[in-house]
Amino acid sequence: MRGTHVGVRWAIAAGSVVLMVGLTACGSEKSGDDKAGDKAGEKSGQSGMSPLAALKLASQQTDKKNSAKVEGTTKMGEQNSQMSGSMDWADGIRANMSITQNGGAVASSPIAGKPMDARYTPDAMFLNMGDEFAAQAGGGKHWVKYDYDVLAQKAGPSGAFLKDQMQNNNPSRSVELLLATGKVKSVGSEDVKGVKATHYTGTVKVSEIAKMQSKELSQSDLDALQKQLESSGMDTETIDLWVDGENLLVKKREQATSNNGAYDSTVYYSDYGTTVTVTEPTSSDTVDFQDMLQQ
Numbered sequence: 001m002r003g004t005h006v007g008v009r010w011a012i013a014a015g016s017v018v019l020m021v022g023l024t025a026c027g028s029e030k031s032g033d034d035k036a037g038d039k040a041g042e043k044s045g046q047s048g049m050s051p052l053a054a055l056k057l058a059s060q061q062t063d064k065k066n067s068a069k070v071e072g073t074t075k076m077g078e079q080n081s082q083m084s085g086s087m088d089w090a091d092g093i094r095a096n097m098s099i100t101q102n103g104g105a106v107a108s109s110p111i112a113g114k115p116m117d118a119r120y121t122p123d124a125m126f127l128n129m130g131d132e133f134a135a136q137a138g139g140g141k142h143w144v145k146y147d148y149d150v151l152a153q154k155a156g157p158s159g160a161f162l163k164d165q166m167q168n169n170n171p172s173r174s175v176e177l178l179l180a181t182g183k184v185k186s187v188g189s190e191d192v193k194g195v196k197a198t199h200y201t202g203t204v205k206v207s208e209i210a211k212m213q214s215k216e217l218s219q220s221d222l223d224a225l226q227k228q229l230e231s232s233g234m235d236t237e238t239i240d241l242w243v244d245g246e247n248l249l250v251k252k253r254e255q256a257t258s259n260n261g262a263y264d265s266t267v268y269y270s271d272y273g274t275t276v277t278v279t280e281p282t283s284s285d286t287v288d289f290q291d292m293l294q295q
């Protein structure tokens with residue numbers, strides 16, 4: 001029994017970060033395709049465009065690519081993680097990731113410092129917790145399944161928000177959030193992994209974030225989500241975006257401070273249009289996170 005309890009703690013600590021790493025961000029509804037934007041997209045570069053016009057074009061062009069390779073780092077208080085892999089957002093989020101976590105809640109666990117495979121489908125995330133977890137708590141099974149519907153039911157407004165983000169998010173949604181604020185500025189051209197890119201920055205008030213979320217959430221859920229965000233001690237979130245000469249997002253950084261410490265996430269995007277194939281782990285090697293909690 002003790003092994004099961006420890007295993008649940010590992011699963012919670014690991015899953016809470018992996019669900020958020022790189023794939024989720026405070027995003028708004030995607031804007032529809034714009035014929036003028038499509039025509040502008042035939043020209044490379046963003047010179048002469050206002051920051052808002054340039055980011056609208058970047059959102060459209062990035063969204064149309066449907067997939068990309070990603071890598072990045074995320075720090076949440078004392079816990080940090082590194083991730084790399086590829087994702088496809090053509091029809092819900094599908095992704096294969098390798099994620100390594102250290103510090104915080106996972107510091108003393110066997111998963112600390114060890115790369116873990118994560119697979120994302122439109123309905124769930126699967127996390128390979130390793131041999132020690134399988135032996136002590138997984139009943140011989142290595143993978144833990146986190147079902148988005150179950151998370152939405154159990155976690156209330158924040159769970160419903162997470163479900164929406166995991167099913168609908170993609171790189172362009174960070175761009176859309178800045179567009180929704182109406183306050184964006186360009187801070188010049190910079191090199192991003194050998195690629196020349198224009199750097200844009202803006203600050204989002206936490207009190208406004210809930211209002212910018214998916215229409216899939218009810219008004220009561222949005223109100224509750226806003227209260228949760230405000231009670232976290234977070235006042236604002238700063239978003240920095242780098243867009244290359246083909247009007248594609250190549251880097252994003254999100255920073256905020258809350259009662260749990262600083263949040264700092266940086267993600268790089270490359271190889272747009274890459275092929276992504278995600279295969280769910282076999283049921284014989286998978287345990288449902290909900291089943292572990294009930295035990």
